[in-house]
Amino acid sequence: MQRNRFCLTVFLSLISAFTFTSLSFAGHLEPFKAVPVPKNNLQTPEKIELGKKLFFDRRLSGDGTMSCASCHIPELAYTDGQDISLNYPTTKNWRNSPTLMNVAFYQHLFHDGRVKTLEDQALFPMMSAFEMNQNLDFLEEEIRVVPEYAEAFQKVFGGEPTRERIAMAIAAFERTLVSVNAPYDRFVKGDKTVLTEDARKGYELFSGKGRCADCHAGMNFSDDKFYALNVPENPVLLNDPRVTATMRFVAKVYHYKDYRNLKEDPGRYLITKNKKDWKAFRTPTLREIAKTGPYMHNGVLNTLDEVIDFFNAGGGKGNRVLKPLGLNDEEKKQLKTFLVETLTGEELKITYPEVP
Ligand code: HEC
Ligand code: HEC
Structure with missing residues (x-):
């Protein structure tokens, strides 16, 4: 099984190398990989x-x-x-x-x-x-x-x-919760008919002018790194005292000295205490993105339109990571079409277990 998967991966890599050159996208086309399983907890x-x-x-x-x-x-x-x-x-x-x-x-x-x-x-x-x-x-x-x-x-x-x-x-x-055979995966395997015209243009924007693939990279659409995009706070963080209490409790657990005066989510800073990680969050996967709203670590953006507007405007106030993109309405629509139409995998049929 493991060896078969390896062969398949090599095979798919070759295909993708081929499609990559033949389609001349500036993209990050990467074929599907097998789930990594740790040696001390094998799947049965x-x-x-x-x-x-x-x-x-x-x-x-x-x-x-x-x-x-x-x-x-x-x-x-x-x-x-x-x-x-x-x-x-x-x-x-x-x-x-x-x-x-x-x-x-x-x-x-x-x-x-x-x-x-x-x-x-x-x-x-x-x-x-x-x-x-x-x-x-x-x-x-x-x-x-x-x-x-x-x-x-x-x-x-x-x-x-x-x-x-x-x-x-x-x-x-x-480890069994894997998004498989999304239109994107079929496209990478060489099925050029699977993306609509708009989705294909959206993909070009995703990996070109929109620069999304800089961070949403590889087959899982995440580089697993941290960026301070300065996403606006969700107002409930301060408007609802119980939410404020939870934030301050977590900050206290992570030895944030002035936790009682904390008014915003410090992000990865809580873990590293490194200034560059202030309000930084991990790049999330975009697989199944049509189903996972509201978006961002605090759900403050309700729709993909709002997310695209956020990035198009160069991200949140004062961030040093993003620049305005200058996408017009047509391009924003195409980018959204790519996200919505191509990253949803086959329905994972779940049979609810009988809990003893
Ligand atoms: C500099 C790295 C970077 C770039 C460039 C970038 N993103 Fe992101 N993206 C992130 C990070 C980090 C988050 C999480 C932010 C948070 O939770 O506060 C995110 C969140 C998202 C989300 C929300 C995901 C979720 O499940 O909540 C979407 C959708 C998204 N990005 C799409 C895009 C699109 C489309 C582009 C291009 C226009 C783009 N991103 C460019 C790093 C980046
Ligand atoms: C009350 C709601 C709630 C329950 C119950 C809950 N989770 Fe979560 N889960 C969350 C939230 C919120 C986060 C993000 C927290 C953060 O990043 O600080 C999360 C994060 C995660 C992540 C990390 C995902 C990622 O992208 O990094 C995993 C894995 C996870 N939960 C698994 C579980 C498992 C397993 C259980 C049961 C033992 C569980 N969760 C129960 C709300 C919940």
């Missing part, structure tokens, strides 16, 4: 199935109201459709719930890249006071007393349920 059908059950299991939250799927809804490409994500009852979240489609391709997870592996990531929302608010010692016992889980963990891991194994199973499930 039983592990994936167990992870899926846990992903949909509300036991993972303190009061039994929230599962991972509460904020990562399969039908919304594993987002929750809100600007600021949902929350543990009586609290408020402060950032937008990102898509989990193609999440396995990132080297940095979360908007600020604070975690490197899906195995590490999964424990965060469970423990987070404003997401699932669960005590992990308690969760382990809750899972251990369910015979079906005890048996499944024994079979998959050769031992009993632990927080690490819970996270490993969930990570294995997340």
Whole structure:
């Protein structure tokens, strides 16, 4: 399987090298790659199935109201459709719930890249006071007393349920959430009829005049790097005291000294304390982008038109990364057509698991 995938990748690379030269785009055409899987958490059908059950299991939250799927809804490409994500009852979240489609391709997870592996990531929302608010010692016992889980963990891991194994199973499930066979992928494979005229022109703008591919690079449309585009704050950050409290709580956890006076999201600065990372966020994938609005780390841009206007204007106030693009209405429309028509993969049919 692994070797077949490798051959396929080489084969597709050759094809793309060919289409690249033959279509003379300034683009970044890159063929589909296989999901990277860590050696210490290999994929097996039983592990994936167990992870899926846990992903949909509300036991993972303190009061039994929230599962991972509460904020990562399969039908919304594993987002929750809100600007600021949902929350543990009586609290408020402060950032937008990102898509989990193609999440396995990132080297940095979360908007600020604070975690490197899906195995590490999964424990965060469970423990987070404003997401699932669960005590992990308690969760382990809750899972251990369910015979079906005890048996499944024994079979998959050769031992009993632990927080690490819970996270490993969930990570294995997340590695199956891959956007496949989008029109873009068929185009890269050489099917030149698959893009409409507008989408094709939009692609030229994406990788040319619009400079989008500078950052939304490669087959996952993300360079996995961080940029301070100075996206405007979502007004609820200061208008809703519960959102403000969440922001300041996170800043406190990350040892931000003056957290009580914090009035904006410091982005990656919270993690690195490096000035250049002030308000910087990771470039997100654009796969499934038609389904994942509202957009940006705080959902402050409602539509792709607003996103394109944002970039066309040279980004947010005072940023040093972007320059105005001078796209006219026709070009903006073509760029949007490319995003909407070509980056949505085949419907991932999800059968909801029966949670024991
Ligand atoms: C209450 C809503 C909520 C719940 C419940 C929740 N998440 Fe999330 N998830 C979010 C938000 C919001 C973010 C972004 C947070 C940030 O970047 O600071 C996120 C980020 C992520 C990311 C990183 C995505 C990326 O692009 O880097 C992964 C992976 C993820 N969640 C998986 C899970 C898993 C697994 C669970 C269950 C154990 C879960 N989430 C439960 C809201 C939620
Ligand atoms: C300098 C790097 C860079 C360039 C150039 C760039 N982007 Fe982005 N893009 C980002 C970053 C970083 C974010 C996340 C910002 C945030 O969350 O606050 C983003 C966010 C987005 C989003 C929202 C994704 C989501 O899930 O919320 C879309 C859509 C998008 N960009 C499209 C474009 C288009 C179209 C262009 C070209 C006109 C472009 N980008 C140019 C770095 C870039």
